[in-house]
Amino acid sequence: MATDTTDHSLKKHLQDWQPGSVVIVAVLVFALCVALYAAVRAPRHMQTGPEAKSAAPLVADMSPVMPWNPVRTVNPVPEVLEHREGPYTLRPDAPMLESDGAFVSVLGNGLSPERFYISKHSNDKGFQGGDWVPENVSTGPDGLRLDVTPTGDPKKPYALAEVQVIGTYGYGRYETIMRPAKGSGLVSAFFTYTGPYFGKPHDEIDIEFVGKDTSIVELNYFHNGKTGSSARIKLPFDASEEDHLYAFDWMPEGISWYVDGKLIYQTPENDPFIPDNPGRLVISNWTGKKELRQWHGDPDFGDRGSAYYSCISFTPLGENTRRCADIFKEGAQFPAPLD
Numbered sequence: 001m002a003t004d005t006t007d008h009s010l011k012k013h014l015q016d017w018q019p020g021s022v023v024i025v026a027v028l029v030f031a032l033c034v035a036l037y038a039a040v041r042a043p044r045h046m047q048t049g050p051e052a053k054s055a056a057p058l059v060a061d062m063s064p065v066m067p068w069n070p071v072r073t074v075n076p077v078p079e080v081l082e083h084r085e086g087p088y089t090l091r092p093d094a095p096m097l098e099s100d101g102a103f104v105s106v107l108g109n110g111l112s113p114e115r116f117y118i119s120k121h122s123n124d125k126g127f128q129g130g131d132w133v134p135e136n137v138s139t140g141p142d143g144l145r146l147d148v149t150p151t152g153d154p155k156k157p158y159a160l161a162e163v164q165v166i167g168t169y170g171y172g173r174y175e176t177i178m179r180p181a182k183g184s185g186l187v188s189a190f191f192t193y194t195g196p197y198f199g200k201p202h203d204e205i206d207i208e209f210v211g212k213d214t215s216i217v218e219l220n221y222f223h224n225g226k227t228g229s230s231a232r233i234k235l236p237f238d239a240s241e242e243d244h245l246y247a248f249d250w251m252p253e254g255i256s257w258y259v260d261g262k263l264i265y266q267t268p269e270n271d272p273f274i275p276d277n278p279g280r281l282v283i284s285n286w287t288g289k290k291e292l293r294q295w296h297g298d299p300d301f302g303d304r305g306s307a308y309y310s311c312i313s314f315t316p317l318g319e320n321t322r323r324c325a326d327i328f329k330e331g332a333q334f335p336a337p338l339d
Helices: 009-041 050-054 290-296
Strands: 103-106 116-118 130-132 137-140 143-150 158-169 172-179 187-194 203-210 216-223 231-234 244-251 254-259 262-266 279-286 305-316
Touching: 143 279, 158 305, 172 187, 172 279, 187 305, 203 244, 216 254, 216 262, 231 254, 231 262, 279 305
Parallel strands: 130 158
Antiparallel strands: 103 305, 116 158, 137 143, 143 158, 143 305, 158 279, 172 244, 172 305, 187 203, 187 279, 203 216, 216 231, 244 254, 254 262
């Protein structure tokens, strides 16, 4: 005879709570949906857990792309200006920062060791996807080339390139003639920086290009490690195709960025995040670790991704010295790649 092993003692209890359980389950499902919706809609900085920790810090709150000639913006953009403006004028009470003097360097003349330092150090604790390698910095008659190249080492898959201007620089006009690297995963930069390594808080002003879309220029600035009102500007050209003149004015009251003499962005009035510590002037070409790929894309640039620089200059606030705008000509400064 077959034995019935079913536990009939549970049936009555199940039947007793079954109608009420429908209501409970419905309430729980509704609450779960609300929680999931709130988590998806929450700002990135409020999220926790492994996903938030691995996310690229600059991606979630990335500024929207602004058109080249915005109809209305928080910070007005005036008419096109000449490549070179008139002399600086200083307010009588303008504060000043300790700074090295003016310079203009036509990079086709080579890199003087008294003026430039070619970075050579590991990035084990940084966000870059490899080390700074002097061999990836090349000079030629037309200027400087900074390369990113694959290494074949899974721990440090790429070799990067960076050049620093020796000294520290404060308020004034910063200019470069450059052509950023083209290719997903690449970041070409022209920026000022200081931080804990120099015994200062993190202050920085950036002009950056992400190689996956070189028709957009990214403008950032930091004071005491906190970012200000960054911007991403849509250019009317592909910046990787020929050289252009890029510049920013750093003043006590704010920062203004220019492309080919045209003012494209200004910081808001009374911005508390304007840097006030002098820093190094740096140019670089790099790719980041995996957590940054949401921002700059997966590396896809073949055996070499190259950024070109033919001039960099600094004019202290209140002065009107020779600078890159004086030698800039429309069109490519590099008619052919440096090989």
